[in-house]
Structures are given as C-alpha cells and as structure tokens.
Amino acid sequence: MAQLICQNLSLGYDAKAILHDLSFSVDAGDYLCIVGENGSGKSTLMKTILGLQAPIHGEVLIGDGLRRNEIGYLPQQTVVQKDFPASVIEIVLSGCQGRCGIRPFYNSKEKQLAGKAMEKMGIGDITKRCYRELSGGQQQRVLLARALCATQKILLLDEPVAGLDPKATAELYQLIYELNQIDGITVIMISHDVTTAIEYASHILHIGKTVFFGRKEEYIKNQSKDLFGMTERGDKS
C-alpha cells in the first residue's frame, strides 16, 4: 500500500481553489519532486499534505504504517528564525517534540537520536554553536537533522536550497539523495530547479496549467516535446 495518497484534491485559500482534482500516490522509498511555476500552489499542496491547511475538496490519506506525527518537514525559513538565539542542539532536539506527547522533557533515547541525526548531517562538531551565526548551508542541515528526529520514514522539503550558493546546494542535494537511497526515506520535495529535480527524483509531479504525475522518464519524454513550456524558461528561482 502507498505511504501517501492524495485523492481528488482541490486546494487553495478562502474556498477559492487554485488546484483542481489532483490525485497521486507516493510509495515508500520514492523520491518525488513537485515542480511548477510560482503561485501554482506547490507550498499550499505541501501544507495540505501536512495537515496545516484543510483541502477544499478531496482527501489526503496516509498508509503503510505511517502515522501523522512521523512526517518530517523542512519548511522555508521564516523571518523569526534569522536572528533566533538558539543553539544547534536545542533546535535539533525540538524535532523530537512530536514523540514526547504530553511528557515535558526529552529522554536519553531522544537525545541519542538527535546526536545521530547531527552526525549524519555532518554538524556533530557544531552542536553548541548559535543558529543565527551559521552559514545558510549549515542552517539547512540543522533543520534537516531536526526533521530526521521527527521521522525515519518520510521527509517533506519545501525548496531546501533556496538562497544557497552552488556548492552548498550540491552538497545538500547529495545529502538528501543519500537519505533516500541509503536510509530508504521517502522524499517529497518542492523545487524550482527542474534540471536537478530530474537528476535525483524518481517521480515528478508537475502542477500548473497542465498537470503531470509519473516516473521521471515519462516526464523527460513529455518535456522533450515541450508539453509544459518549461524549457525556454529554464530554472528560475
């Protein structure tokens, strides 16, 4: 059974739908890239999947033993976070919050989990550093480590490389790819960058005027016929 199924979704704000009748499903271990123009509803779709926003019509189902609080999420950075006085370890640990339930403090198992996540993201040596003093790439790794504390199964990433330099971008893409390939974590990622999306993803969901969902090979075939009008625009950010 699929981990995530979206059935006849219509979504948008204030009952005004920007996306109609969208259906797709994601299996465990998939790497799905969501691409589309600005304002086509990519972030809204992600918020709906996460349950932060109710769909106007249709439903989001989760299966395959996945529970609501086992979804890891890497949101776009907010203004609040830019000058937030918090150490790396504090932020990563906050990813365990969903496991705590009503329990007020973290237990040693959760602290271990956070430690492992930071090692995996290559930030094990800066756990005491202040988040606001880190580089953009390091900050994203911190947030990714936090997401890993929340899940071992599925990660939702909202433009994880926005604002990063090319080197940090490549490194982050590689990290995410390894999480998908080695740890078998399902990845659903929003991206502006169609070229890299195609390079790493196994499936593509293109939303906008035309909607496409399928394996990336089919997408490339369609794209070469320029069905989506993406080629002349290239990757814009």
Added chain:
Amino acid sequence: MSTILNKLSMYMQYPFVIHALIVGVLIAFCSSLLGVTLVLKRFSFIGDGLSHVAFGGMAVATILNFTNDMPLILTITVICAVLLLRTGQNTKLKGDATLAMLSVGALAIGYLLMNIFSTSSNLTGDVCTTLFGSTSILTLTKTEVWLSVVLSIVVVSIFILFYNKIFAVTFDESFAQATGTKAELYNLLIAVVVAVIVVIAMNLVGSLLVSALVIFPALSAMRIFKSFKAVTICSATLSVFCALTGILVSILGSTPVGSTIVAVDIVAFFIACIIEKVSRR
C-alpha cells in the same frame, strides 16, 4: 555609605517594604520568562495592549467599588488575550491593527468611565497611580501579596513544564504543528500566561510600563547569549537584579518605583549592547 545602609535597615523593618521587595522580585522573574518568546515571536506589543486592557478593567472595578479588584481585572485581561489570539489568525482583521484598536480603546473607555463615575476627589492622581504605579507596590494588602505569590508559582511551573514545547512553537510554528505538537493550544497558553503576568505586574510598574518589564531583560539577554536556555536564564536573573536595584534606589531616593525599575532596565540594556560590541571584536 553607612548612612545609606542605616537608612536601608530602617526601611527593612517595615512590612510594606518587605512585601514590595518580595512581590517585585516575583513579578520581575515571571515577566522576563516569557519576554524572550514574545520578542522572538514578534509579539512585543501584546504585553502593552493587554496592560491597557487591564487598565480598563481596573477602571470598571473601581467604579463597581470592588474591595479586591484583581480577580475581575484578571478575567477581563485573559478573555482579551484569547480574543486577540483568535483575531490574529483571522485574515480580515490583522493582529497588529486589532491590538492597537483594543489597546487605545480600553485606555480611553477606562479613563472615560473613571471620569464619569468616580467619587474620588483626586481623579488625576488615581489615574496617574494606575498608569505609572507610583505607589501601589508600597500599599499592597496581604491578600494581594499572596495572590501574587500563588500566581507566580503557577506561571513559573507552567513555563518549566512546557519549556520545550514553548521553544518548539516559538522557533517554528508550522514544523511543530506538522509534527504533531498542538501549536494553537500552546499559543493560547502563552497568551493567557502573559495576561496573568501583565495583571500582577501592574502593581509594580503600572499599566503603561508593564511591557518594559517584559521585553527589556529579554532584549538585553539576547545581545549577549546564544542559546535559548542561556538567554532565558540570563533574562530572568537580569530582570530580578534590575527590579531589586530599582526598588531600593526608589526607596532611598524617593523616586517613583515603576519608572526607576524601568530606568535600571534601560541602563542594563545599554551595558549589554556594549558587552556585545566588545565581545565581537
């Protein structure tokens, strides 16, 4: 020096001075705890708005001739805090506009009511006292002292128990919500606790200066420290220290208590700025 000490030890024999010190320390401690969260969530003005609401509440309580006005003020302020949070999520009326409306509205209505119905011969003095808390901390009744103690204990235990959750919600609300933390519930909790703090802090510095108590120690601590825990601890320590210094100075120099404490807070903030500049080099 010895004359100052003599004068102090003389004052210390009066129970009202002891009461003022106890309540002052407790209030300063509580108000600084949530200050960090409020500043970081860009909610600095909620304290201010709520304190004006509390002023309105106090006006109503005075008119109704309540002997103990704290419960009524507390209820009104908590309700307003909840309402503010609700409308903050409503896209039609933006949070900051609602806040401004409520805050000046409550101030105006409060003063108006006091003016129309007041039986006191010294109305301006009364209003000034409520706004700037010039003497109220020195005229606390035993019940008020106990109420402050109990409320402070409640606030501190809530803060400690929910410390990690408050952090998660402050740092990233949508992540917290997506991973199963009830962010709205904790926002509500924060608003209610802030309302409680504002009401007890009104005795110390008066309703106009309450938000200074909430935000100054937090801002100072954020200059120097780099982790949330360190900032919170520093902010609480600093706030208590400034409140103690302020109360003692005001007793010795016969200055108004509230404004003296805030003045000490401001000095502390500038010292923190200098420390930040120096340590960066």
